[in-house]
Amino acid sequence: MNRPDTTFEKIAWPIGFGLAVLVLWEIVVRGFGVSPAILPAPTAIAAAIRENPGTLWEDWVQTVLKGAVNGLWMGTLAALVVALIIDRFDFLKRGLLPVANFFAALPIVGLAPIMVMWFGFDWHSKAAVVAVMVFFPMLVNILGGLAAVDPMQRDLMRTYAASHAQTLQKLRGPAALPFLFNGLKIATSLALIGAIVAEYFGSPIRGMGFRITTEMGRLATDMVWAEIVVSAVTGTALYGLVAGIEKRVTFWHPSQRG
């Protein structure tokens, strides 16, 4: 019971579980003769991925690289800048933080049709939805991070006669990093949701959201699932990327030790 997990176990169990689900799925679809228009077999999905790498790549570039990634960095950067400004003015902090907290809990995806109206059909409107969606959680997390230094440490910096910028750079910035990464982990999955939903409300004739709705209308569910697989892999990879960077950058933090 208290034996530590080996790396092999850490990999083998989840993958084994995933494979078991796939096999069961295949058996159910074939055994009960489920119509491919309702649920395609995993092998059919794999075939769709093999046969359409060009389309999937084009959609991926449109939705992930252009829509989600652009929106992600814009939203994060904006949150960072606003957080640093707010942080200097106590009045703003007290006024904006509750408002930002409120916005962070809102279903901002509802803005998607409005953004399409404002920024047109191409990836710009998708990036705008993503930017707004990630802005508030990022802002709240960064502000939380900047406040995460205890008074003793601040006092220490003051005894060193450190300026605001120096305190920020040497103490509060690093201390805020774990919070920043926490926000980024939330933001990456929000970014994908935002980019895909926005395409439901109008898009050029490429993109993952476009393909999902269109192929669904054509009953080509194998292609729909192919897009889902791509989005799942992308989401997991982005999360893994953020977690990986976090590990390297915040190696000193208690949560990363042990």
Next chain:
Amino acid sequence: MKNLTAILTVVAALVVLWYGAAIKMNSTWTYDQAERAGTQVTFSELISDTMSQSRPLLPAPHQIVTELWKTTVEKKITSKRSMIYQGSITLKTTLLGFALGIVLGVASATIIVLSRIGRLTLMPWAIISQTIPIVALAPIIVVLSNAAGTGTLMVPKAIIAAYLSFYPVLVSMVKGLSSPDAMQLDLLRTYGASQSNVFWKLRLPSSMPYFFASLKVSVAAAFVGAVVAELSTSAIAGLGARMLIGSQFGEPMIMWAALFAAAILAAILIFLVGTFERIARQLMGGRTA
């Protein structure tokens, strides 16, 4: 009190900004229409027109407030045009999804904490599940539940809401159920307590603060899930559906009013769950953090 002034100042600044943006954004249409009619627009005409278009790019705040008033206070709540009626449908989906999410979250957290194999198998998939954009799955969930014979959209919508809301509960419960330290566990072992005794008498009680803390995040997630579900499953009722319908029938005011109604409902929900959390903590003798 000082906080309140700060908040009000910020909100007031936002409203002023909003009015400015509304004039700027809606002016294109005013100018286009004037050009089609071959007339000139004076500044005061521009202001009054941009404040009162029936399909503005960005409606002025008072237009939204008027629309909200018309669709809540002035309509019977049984009317399908009432935002309260539509909101109650979204609320029902949210609560159903929330309940489903709690059950799912607590159950899988229990498996993860009690069984090593369960933890190795389920934990990575729980994380992966949240990186899959649920909206991509929405049409599939609708088709599958249709094929499974659930006549209404309620079930698929609640599943989507639950999909988003179970994760915060799961993470907190895993933390909470494993919060008793080795000393406490050893103590119970010296009492000769069985596995189930340890679970019911030690693990579960000590997980409660974590559980309540997760509820606020979870209910917000369920609400977002419900709205997203209504947006992406062709629901015909609910606030998400109103947004979609407003967009489709060229009635942007409906869309904006629904958006604001959703904001208000979300705020109420989060406030209620927050209050519940505080009361529960006090009853359990915890500190208000």
Next chain:
Amino acid sequence: MKKLLTSAAALAAMATGAFAADDVTLQLKWVTQAQFAGYYVALEKGFYEAEDLNVTIKPGGPDVAPVQVLLGGGADVMVDWMPSALAARENGAPVVNIAQPYKSSGMMLTCLKESGITGPEDFPGKTLGVWFYGNEYPFLSWMGKLGIATDGSDGGVTVLKQGFNVDPLLQKQAACISTMTYNEYWQVIDAGISADDLITFKYEDQGVATLEDGLYVLEDNLGDAAFKDKMVRFVKASMEGWKYAEANPTEAAEIVLEYDETGAQTMKHQERMMTEVAKLTAGSNGALDVADYERTVSSLLSGGSDPVITKEPEGAYTLEITDAALN
């Protein structure tokens, strides 16, 4: 006591009599609106009841593919456009047309005059808004016929997936958008653009019209005599509803409004829609005109490099139901 028993028996007989009405579920292609007035009128006026049918009407929406609902067993019969029904048939969903209440197509491409478009020859290089989700086929086959590329290559048109509203035209994000004579076109007019500022291309006039709202069922079900009988009665009552709606557009619009669950429809809009729809249904008694069918098929087959359907469909329609219903 005996009297009580007999009356109880009579009651039971009545109850089973009421239960014996056959259940039929109809899946619409779109939300509740006058486009489907005939079915709502038949329901409200008791035409279905008179045929001993217990009909449920399920509205559709932007992300509902009626075929999937049919396949999943969520409905017995659906309203769909022939291009998407035939495409679904080729993709392994065996649907069959049993009746065709719409004779003519209401689909158009509506353009702003200021975009400089005067005829189809001006399309290349312009941005056109198109509905997807199974509604893109008539457009694709028209462009195929004109020899205009739709994949974004040079000399072709830029295609946008437009939402189901007219904003792209109003915001000048597209030179032309798809509209229906009975719906979106009027949204453009209502938004304040006069008809003189618009130029429209009706699919009917361009010779690329495809059959719209028809009734489709699953092929397997047609082997069942009881189901067939049910459909005969359903089609008969539905056509009765359509003819009543054509003759009484105001009443029909009121009935539709009564059933609208979204609460977003207005009387003005629905009455106008009913008047326009009546023009499209007037030419049909419910029976599919085989010549129309063949024109639709050949237009779909001739879609240039990327035809909507690749081979002549077989058994995609049956006249049996309407023959029995209308004679």
